[in-house]
Amino acid sequence: MxxxxxxxxxxxxxxxxxxxxxxxxxxxxxxxxxxxxxxxxxxxxxxxxxxxxxxxxxxxxxxxxxxxxxxxxxxxxxxxxxxxxxxxxxxxxxxxxxxxxxxxxxxxxxxxVSQLVEITDVTAQFNTATKGLTGKQYADTLRAEMAKLEKACATSDDIRCNVVTLYQGGRYNLYKYNRFxxxxxxxxxxxxxxxxxxxxxxxxxxxxxxxxxxxxxxxxxxxxxxxxxxxxxxxxxxxxxxxxxxxxxxxxxxRGLTVAQLEYLRDVSLPKTLFRQSEFRGMTTEFQNRGPEQKRISSNQLLMVENSLKANKGKLEQLSDKNFFAQKVAAEQELRQKVNADPKLKAKYGAAWDEIARAQNAYRDIREEFEAMEGSGISGQLFAFARTLVRAAEELPKPDSERLRGFNDASLTALKTQLASKAPLYPELEIANLTFSLTKMREELGPDHPFVKKVLGKESPRALATRLVKGSKLADPKVREALFTGGKKAIDASTDAMIRLAALVDPDARAIRKKYEEEVEAVIRKNSELVAQARFDLYGTDLYPxxxxxxxxxxxxxxxxxxxxxxxxxxxxxxxxxxxxxxxxxxxxxxxxxxxxxxxxxxxxxxxxxxxxxxxxxxxxxxxxxxxxxxxxxxxxxxxxxxxxxxxxxxxxxxxxxxxxxxxxxxxxxxxxxxxxxxxxxxxxxxxxxxxxx
Missing domain, CATH: 2.40.10.120 (Thrombin, subunit H)
Known part of the structure; x- marks a missing residue:
């Protein structure tokens, strides 16, 4: 409606x-x-x-x-x-x-279960650290500053700390949690x-x-x-x-995104997501029809995809409403007109919207490869474990400030808890999910894409998924613990099929991630901060993020x-x-x-x-x-x-x-x-x- x-x-x-x-x-x-x-x-x-x-x-x-x-x-x-x-x-x-x-x-x-026990405004520290920086320097400095603050805050395994970005980067808060x-x-x-x-x-x-x-x-x-x-x-x-x-x-x-960002969601992201989720729902429904045990082990998956599919339909309908979107366009034009009417504000903020639009266009150009290599191109819990273990072996020897987010010292306790999980994995469902993602990856990139050839070789998605799941012991938390504590030496020596796949694709995934972080994410973060500051200057700070x-x-x-x-x-x-x-x-x-x-x-x-x-x-x-x-x-x-x-x-x-x-x-x-x-x-x-x- x-x-x-x-x-x-x-x-x-x-x-x-x-x-x-x-x-x-x-x-x-x-x-x-x-x-x-x-x-x-x-x-x-x-x-x-x-x-x-x-x-x-x-x-x-x-x-x-x-x-x-x-x-x-x-x-x-x-x-x-x-x-x-x-x-x-x-x-x-x-x-x-x-x-x-x-x-x-x-x-x-x-x-x-976690409890928020303390909130600290750390905006000044970030503004000082990133002042005048753009691109790679900005992204690296922001990541390092987050890691430093979170590490100093997390004084025990029972504490988790996260830097929270508010107002698209206009404010930064440090949240401290008790962990149960x-x-x-x-x-x-x-x-x-x-x-x-x-x-x-x-x-x-x-x-x-x-x-x-x-x-x-x-x-x-x-x-x-x-x-x-x-x-x-x-x-x-x-x-x-x-x-x-x-x-x-x-x-x-x-609600605080620019028109260019909303256009990307309306025209690219949400339609693509809906198509994929609709097919995934069909695959899961077919899996459920195989028998009562298959229905039991996949019921949670079906519930989640149906919920997400319905929610995303509502989002797309809202963005497709011409009257609603016209209001978004008018609101942005009003804000930009006020900025451009003041020479000081124009010099400080005037280019921010165009820079965000440029970054969104850059993302359109790499979206398919980013999704295939770093996103959901290869899915399943076993592969997620494998990628985490392969990356932990690479990241943990580095200085804390240079690691990928999620592998910092402040995140290690949560990472170890995830790897130690005794939750059961179901090989038949893992094969079905991995087959689906590999099939979609080949559809998106095409069979002649170098990454598709690297992953599939001469195997079909189902044959590869079956070999990988049957050839992996990562369902055992003791195996995961041994690989984690053994570090790079253990990973390099491992013959686990899923570990070998994660190691094979990691260079490609890291390369596309680096391109995204420096050419898309850093640009959007930096200029979103400027848009937020323009709103604060013109409308005050009595706003919710x-x-x-x-x-x-x-x-x-x-x-x-x-x-x-x-x-x-x-x-x-x-x-x-x-x-x-x-x-x-x-x-x-x-x-x-x-x-x-x-x-x-x-x-x-x-x-x-x-x-x-x-x-x-x-x-x-x-x-x-x-x-x-x-x-x-x-x-x-x-x-x-x-x-x-x-x-x-x-x-x-x-x-x-x-x-x-x-x-x-x-x-x-x-x-x-x-x-x-x-x-x-x-x-x-x-x-x-x-x-x-x-």
């Missing part, structure tokens, strides 16, 4: 009273919240919310909900862990899981209730999902971590019109919206969930729900919507009240919000969450999970024998 968006963010000015923005904690518009909602968050309130929030794995959000390390997130965020803990005989995705006792909590093979690397599964419902409605309902509302999972973080002593800051549970949950806040980790927005996968805070309220001339009410109920049940996937409720139907209070709010500004990555974010209490759990946005990467429309963009009362009702009456309820609401449950584990 297309619509004309009149957005303050398009012209670079601060939003008036719209619920717009994914705000950093050191620049939150507390006064604006007070002006609209009558509540002004204090610094102490902001600090508590920040410390009670968590990053879940590599791309989701979560929250601490008890002093004993209990963490709440979405089921779809924890699916990786749940699937890795499953077997053909014990499918936790299909049947759910509940640990009746602490001893029954299962350790996730490859999961980290022992994460154990406590509760997960069945997939049928967590993802009720499946892909047809994805990004839609009304919804009826119980998309929740609870895990627990442990300390190095093997005991549940003691958490000083956590969210308490609301007594009643969210009401219509109530002020709500969403702390979380929105992945990426592109684009999302970067780091912790942000949005504000809004529980509110319905109009769709196709009809009002969409802000709540659904648990009783109406059964009305949607058909008995056929994806609208088939699990037996546990059907058995408990007569015990449930039908009027209990199930899912609801708010005006909070969110994007992908906010999945698993808590929805909290002004009292910093849990009133819901974000799991999606409506389809109108899919264009939210490029702008926000308060009339229709909505965050979708599970209501806190639906969570309590389900835990109590469907799953008999009294141990969890007692942690969420101490003293609220009688001491009774728990239901059998699932």
């Amino acid at each position: 297309k619509r004309l968006l009149i957005l303050a963010s398009l012209i670079g000015a601060a939003p008036a009273l719209a619920d717009e923005g994914m705000w950093t904690y050191n620049n939150f518009p507390a006064a604006k919240v007070k002006e609209k909602y009558g509540f002004e968050p204090s610094q102490a309130w902001l600090d508590k919310v920040r410390l009670s929030s968590a990053k879940f794995g590599g791309g989701c959000s979560a929250s601490f909900v008890s002093p004993n390390g209990l963490v709440m997130t979405n089921h779809h965020c924890a699916r990786g862990c749940i699937q890795q803990l499953s077997t053909a005989q014990k499918d936790l995705i299909a049947n759910g899981f509940y640990a009746q006792t602490q001893a029954q909590e299962l350790q996730c093979p490859a999961l980290e 690397q022992d994460v154990r599964l406590v509760f997960a419902p069945e997939h049928a209730s967590a993802a009720f409605g499946g892909d047809p309902d994805n990004f839609e509302f009304p919804r009826y999902d119980l998309d929740v999972t609870f895990v627990r973080v442990y300390g190095k002593d093997g005991k549940p971590a003691k958490i000083d800051n956590y969210f308490k549970w609301s007594a009643q949950g969210a009401k219509e019109g109530e002020l709500t806040f969403i702390p979380g980790h929105p992945g990426r927005t592109s 684009d999302a970067t996968g780091t912790l942000r805070l949005s504000y809004g309220s529980v509110k319905g919206y109009m769709e196709d001339g009809k009002k969409v009410e802000p709540f659904t109920t648990m009783g109406a969930t059964f009305d949607r049940h058909t008995g056929e996937d994806p609208f088939a409720l699990p037996k546990s729900w059907l058995a408990a139907q007569k015990d449930l209070t039908a009027s209990t709010p199930m899912n609801f919507v708010t005006t909070n500004d969110i994007i992908g990555g906010n999945s698993g974010s808590p929805i909290i009240s002004k009292d910093a209490e849990i009133v819901g759990l974000v799991f999606d946005g409506n389809r109108q919000s899919l264009g939210g990467e490029y702008g926000y429309d308060e009339t229709a963009n909505r965050a979708i969450g599970v209501h806190s009362e639906a969570l309590v009702e389900s835990l109590k009456k469907i799953y008999k999970a009294d141990r969890i309820l007692e942690e969420l609401r101490p003293g609220s449950t009688p001491t009774v024998k728990s239901a059998p584990g699932r």
Whole structure:
């Protein structure tokens, strides 16, 4: 559904009273919240919310909900862990899981939960270090400065530090995290209730999902971590019109990009991505049809590609809307006219937009080779391990400041944790995924391209993929550890088929990466800084930056919206969930729900919507009240919000969450999970024998 968006963010000015923005904690518009909602968050309130929030794995959000390390997130965020803990005989995705006792909590093979404990503005250091530099000098100096700051900050294995680029380079912050690397599964419902409605309902509302999972973080002593800051549970949950806040980790927005960058996304990147994802979905669906075990091991992959495909369709639709794009063009022209009208501003910033456009054109020329050699041209978890090991052997002997990002001293603990993962790998799925990527690489570059000939030789993609997977032992974490500790000598001596492929293609990949970093990335970074500074000079600094996968805070309220001339009410109920049940996937409720139907209070709010500004990555974010209490759990946005990467429309963009009362009702009456309820609401449950584990 297309619509004309009149957005303050398009012209670079601060939003008036719209619920717009994914705000950093050191620049939150507390006064604006007070002006609209009558509540002004204090610094102490902001600090508590920040410390009670968590990053879940590599791309989701979560929250601490008890002093004993209990963490709440979405089921779809924890699916990786749940699937890795499953077997053909014990499918936790299909049947759910509940640990009746602490001893029954299962350790996730490859999961980290982190807590943002400190934010430091380091913009001055970067501006000083890179002043007057361009191209390779700028890129090398920026990388070295990031490595230096992160290394000085990460004082132990339990600390991770990242330099965060804000406002396209207009500001730099250093984020310091506590890392929890022992994460154990406590509760997960069945997939049928967590993802009720499946892909047809994805990004839609009304919804009826119980998309929740609870895990627990442990300390190095093997005991549940003691958490000083956590969210308490609301007594009643969210009401219509109530002020709500969403702390979380929105992945990426592109509201501050130039027209040239948006044109590239619209004309090249998104169409190419959609074609590839559509084919990948088809391949995965065919793989699922091979049998029940193939369906089990690839279910997470299918869910992810379907979600991404639908999201990217929404993004392309937004950028293809002529009215919307015209506003983007007009906003940029207005800003450039103001810059060019002032001789000093023109001399400082005037060429930045043209330089970014030039860099985008340069990227168009190398995109296919960059994607094939350094991007997704060769995919699969085994190859990812191989490339990491080959590059670690090359990078670690270098001075820290000269290494590729990801191999710096500050990143080594996370790198070792990744390589030590005990998560299972499935050879048949690895072969299918690798075959697909090699086939697409040959299609993109052509069979006569030197890189294609180097990789494939005289083999077909499937024959090569099969030989590589069968000829690799990298699924064994002990093998990976030996290669990592053995360094270049071990890598050079290895006969592992996947290691040999990674070593073969690494010179080509490094060369195209170097070209990209110096001729594209460095130019865009440098000139994006100038565009950001021009906005600051003309409009002030009371702006929110684009999302970067780091912790942000949005504000809004529980509110319905109009769709196709009809009002969409802000709540659904648990009783109406059964009305949607058909008995056929994806609208088939699990037996546990059907058995408990007569015990449930039908009027209990199930899912609801708010005006909070969110994007992908906010999945698993808590929805909290002004009292910093849990009133819901974000799991999606409506389809109108899919264009939210490029702008926000308060009339229709909505965050979708599970209501806190639906969570309590389900835990109590469907799953008999009294141990969890007692942690969420101490003293609220009688001491009774728990239901059998699932």
